[in-house]
Amino acid sequence: MVDTLTKSRKVVIIGTGLVGSSYAYALLNQGVANELVLIDVNREKAEGEARDLNHGMPFASPMKIRAGGYEECSNADLVVITAGANQKPGETRLDLVSKNAKIFKGIVTSVMEVGFKGIFLVATNPVDILSHVTLEVSGLPKERVIGSGTILDTARFRYLLSEHFEIDSRNVHAYIIGEHGDSELPVWSHVQIGGIPLSKYAKIDDVENNPEMTKIFENVRDAAYHIIERKGATYYGIGLGLMRLTKAILHNENSIVTVSTLLEGQYGLDNVYLGVPAIVNEYGIRQVVELELNETEKQKLHNSAGILKEMTDAALKALK
Incomplete structure (x- = not known):
């Protein structure tokens, strides 16, 4: 995004679980993006979420919503990662470190391989650590790797x-x-x-x-x-x-x-x-x-x- 500002307002969400789908729903309600792509290891889940969101389009602002693969990240302004293992009852966010760090290495590598030049926004916990993992794996400047933080x-x-x-x-x-x-x-x-x-x-x-x-x-x-x-x-x-x-x-x-x-x-x-x-x-x-x-x-x-x-x-x- 720093190199070439597309102005397309294209957002890619990786992970269509409860956080990813809630975020997608908020984007549709607010009309923030022009284009929204959903990526999930379960392609059918992503396609189902995209269809469900699209059926609400007559009540919202125009937006292109679809399921896709990592190739969609090549011209995205923003890639938002919500994928990963969930926090279980009695488990701290830091308990999730080892499980999600390995998941993130694969995700971020796949995104960068298609020539992504935008901004990463990380939401998966433990978010501070996974943001740092994203920075190291992506090789992007620190300004373009942001965690949802506090x-x-x-x-x-x-x-x-x-x-x-x-x-x-x-x-x-x-x-x-x-x-x-x-x-x-x-x-x-x-x-x-x-x-x-x-x-x-x-x-x-x-x-x-x-x-x-x-x-x-x-x-x-x-x-x-x-x-x-x-x-x-x-x-x-x-x-x-x-x-x-x-x-x-x-x-x-x-x-x-x-x-x-x-x-x-x-x-x-x-x-x-x-x-x-x-x-x-x-x-x-x-x-x-x-x-x-x-x-x-x-x-x-x-x-x-x-x-x-x-x-x-x-x-x-x-x-x-």
Whole structure:
């Protein structure tokens, strides 16, 4: 996409499971793409999803939707990977490393073999590690390999804060950063409601240690576990999150979103993918937004990065 901007707004989704199909449905509803291709190891499943989506076309914006093979990636603006083993009840995202790293090597190699020049968007867990695997296998610049990161965690955070304070979630500004998983952290020092710092708005002196705020964060961090226990998987929220990222890329929005990207010195960290606010446009990651963190937040972010770095090194070593 950097070399030749097609402007075709062609999106290829690899993996038509619950996340991939929810994302495709969101794209159709929002009319974000012009062309959508579904790829799955089960070709009939992809064809069934494409037919089902096409039958809703009279109620949506015009879009070409079909099932296809990896050759469709050659002129795609965006390839979104949602394929891989699912997280089972009681299993952490990091437990999925060895299973999905091997799957990803095959997928990314197949995409690059057809001359793909666009942007990779990774959603499969553990997303930070698999984004790094995608970077290494593809050989693309870091700006063009993006993970969904903490975009969903941030949305959950904003939603739960909005529920607590009875404020429209669109007027709550907050970030979850770090791993998309158990070591993630809330940036309490930058939470604002209508532009007012949370401590001032809520009249809370010590936000980080306030029991109600702590409970809100715990519900954010453990949300996936709670949902998986009840319905087996999470997919609507991340489907909409992927749609939001797709819109930022295809519409060249220069939007600030919390995505997984490679850090090279920002926040005092190097050679690790994790979720941070970044400016996203048609070229991918334009710039990492480096927040001014307090000492507690810095320590927690570095701890999260350490966990991810260790697991990423193990995943990359296993692929060689």
